[in-house]
Amino acid sequence: xxxxxxxxxxxxxxxxxxxxxxxxxxxxxxxxxxxxxxxxxxxxxxxxxxxxxxxxxxxxxxxxxxxxxxxxxxxxxxxxxxxxxxxxxxxxxxxxxxxxxxxxxxxxxxxxxxxxxxxxxxxxxxxxxxxxxxxxxxxxxxxxxxxxxxxxxxxxxxxxxxxxxxxxxxxxxxxxxxxxxxxxxxxxxxxxxxxxxxxxxxxxxxxxxxxxxxxxxxxxxxxxxxxxxxxxxxxxxxxxxxxxxxxxxxxxxxxxxxxxxxxxxxxxxxxxxxxxxxxxxxxxxxxxxxxxxxxxxxxxxxxxxxxxxxxxxxxxxxxxxxxxxxxxxxxxxxxxxxxxxxxxxxxxxxxxxxxxxxxxxxxxxxxxxxxxxxxxxxxxxxxxxxxxxxxxxxxxxxxxxxxxxxxxxxxxxxxxxxxxxxxxxxxxxxxxxxxx
Numbered sequence: 369x370x371x372x373x374x375x376x377x378x379x380x381x382x383x384x385x386x387x388x389x390x391x392x393x394x395x396x397x398x399x400x401x402x403x404x405x406x407x408x409x410x411x412x413x414x415x416x417x418x419x420x421x422x423x424x425x426x427x428x429x430x431x432x433x434x435x436x437x438x439x440x441x442x443x444x445x446x447x448x449x450x451x452x453x454x455x456x457x458x459x460x461x462x463x464x465x466x467x468x469x470x471x472x473x474x475x476x477x478x479x480x481x482x483x484x485x486x487x488x489x490x491x492x493x494x495x496x497x498x499x500x501x502x503x504x505x506x507x508x509x510x511x512x513x514x515x516x517x518x519x520x521x522x523x524x525x526x527x528x529x530x531x532x533x534x535x536x537x538x539x540x541x542x543x544x545x546x547x548x549x550x551x552x553x554x555x556x557x558x559x560x561x562x563x564x565x566x567x568x569x570x571x572x573x574x575x576x577x578x579x580x581x582x583x584x585x586x587x588x589x590x591x592x593x594x595x596x597x598x599x600x601x602x603x604x605x606x607x608x609x610x611x612x613x614x615x616x617x618x619x620x621x622x623x624x625x626x627x628x629x630x631x632x633x634x635x636x637x638x639x640x641x642x643x644x645x646x647x648x649x650x651x652x653x654x655x656x657x658x659x660x661x662x663x664x665x666x667x668x669x670x671x672x673x674x675x676x677x678x679x680x681x682x683x684x685x686x687x688x689x690x691x692x693x694x695x696x697x698x699x700x701x702x703x704x705x706x707x708x709x710x711x712x713x714x715x716x717x718x719x720x721x722x723x724x725x726x727x728x729x730x731x732x733x734x735x736x737x738x739x740x741x742x743x744x745x746x747x748x749x750x751x752x753x754x755x756x757x758x759x760x761x762x763x764x765x766x767x768x769x770x771x772x773x774x775x776x777x778x779x780x781x782x783x784x785x786x787x788x789x790x791x792x793x794x795x796x797x798x799x800x801x802x803x804x
Contacts, residue, residue, distance in 0.1 A: 418450075418451030432656070442502070457482055463481060526645060541637060601646060616632065678801030716770075
C-alpha cells in the first residue's frame with residue numbers, strides 16, 4: 369500500500385474494542401522470525417499488550433498539564449496496531465493512527481471516529497494545523513535516515529499541530545547504558561559492525577526484525593536539543609522528564625545537582641514529556657498543575673477541564689483559568705466571584721475572537737478598566753447597586769488559537785466588617801468571555 373492511502377479494512381477476526389487475536393499475532397511474528405518460539409512469543413506479547421501500555425503512557429502524561437481529549441483531534445504517529453484507539457474513542461476524540469509498517473498496521477481495527485493510514489512520518493499527508501494532540505511514542509529513533517530525517521519528522525509534527533496543541537513524545541536517551549530495543553547493555557557505544565556481532569550472539573531475533581542496529585538512531589541530549597531548536601519546538605517543562613528544575617531538585621536531590629551545572633538532560637533513561645510550538649510555550653505553561661489547584665481557589669471534587677473562551681461562574685468554577693485577585697462568593701463558594709482591586713483571568717480563543725464581554729454587579733460607585741494582554745481596551749463608570757454589561761473591541765488583527773490575559777481593575781474596593789476578613793472586594797463578576 370502506497371504512503372498516504374487510508375487503511376480502513378479491519379484485520380481479519382478483529383473487532384473494534386477487542387484485544388488483538390493471539391493467533392493472528394503469532395502468525396505475523398512467524399513470518400518475521402521463522403520458527404523461533406521465544407522471539408514469536410516475545411513479539412506477540414509486546415503487541416498484545418500495546419493497548420494497556422499506551423493507556424498507561426497516557427495516564428503518565430495527564431498530570432503534566434491540562435490534557436483534555438474530549439472532542440479533540442489526535443494523530444498517533446507510529447501507531448502500530450492502534451493501542452491508543454480504544455482509550456481515545458472512550459473519550460470521544462477523533463483518532464487518526466499512522467504507521468509506515470503494514471505488518472503491524474493490518475492488526476488495527478478502524479471504527480467510528482477512528483481511522484488508520486499507512487504513510488511516512490517525514491511526509492505527513494495532512495494540512496497545516498489540524499491536530500490538537502500528536503502522540504509519538506518511541507518513533508523518532510526508528511527513522512533510519514538519522515538526524516536529517518529526525519529534524520524533518522519534528523518539523524512535520526509541528527506543521528500539523530494547532531498553535532496551542534501538544535506533542536506527547538517519548539524516545540530513549542543514547543547515553544543510558546541499557547538499550548531496550550536489543551534488550552542488551554551498551555550496543556549503542558560500539559562500532560556498528562561490532563554492535564551487530566554482539567547483538568547477533570546475544571539476541572539474534574533482533575536482527576531478524578531489523579537488518580542492523582543501524583536502524584536504531586537514538587539521540588543524545590545535545591542532538592535532541594539541537595533538533596528541537598531547528599524544528600521550532602520546545603519542551604513544556606524545563607527538563608525532558610516532565611518536570612521543571614525546581615521540582616526535579618526536590619524529588620531527586622542528588623541527581624538534581626546536575627541541573628545546577630547545565631547537565632539536567634543527561635541522567636534520564638528516556639526523554640519523555642510534552643513538546644509545544646516554541647512561540648506558544650509561555651501561554652501553555654499556564655496549564656501546568658501548580659496553576660490550577662487550591663492556590664487559585666479550585667474547589668475540591670471539581671475536575672479541571674481545558675481552558676475555555678468563557679468563564680460562566682453560575683455554571684462551573686474555573687479556578688484553573690484564574691490568576692491572582694479573585695475571591696469566592698462568601699456564602700456558597702460557587703456561582704459568581706468577587707474581584708480584588710485587580711484580578712486576572714486567562715481565556716483561550718479556539719476561533720476568531722473580536723470582542724471581550726463582561727457582566728457583573730457593582731456594590732458601590734466605581735470605575736472599571738479592562739485590559740487584554742496588557743492593552744487597555746475600555747473603561748466604564750459603574751453605579752452603586754446596579755448590574756453592568758460591557759463589550760469592548762479587541763485591538764488585535766487575529767485572536768485565533770491564543771490564550772489571552774484579561775485584567776480587571778477597580779478604582780474603589782470594599783472591606784468586610786467581619787473580624788479577621790481582610791479581603792478588598794471590587795466588583796462581582798457573573799460572566800467573562802471572548803466573542804466573535
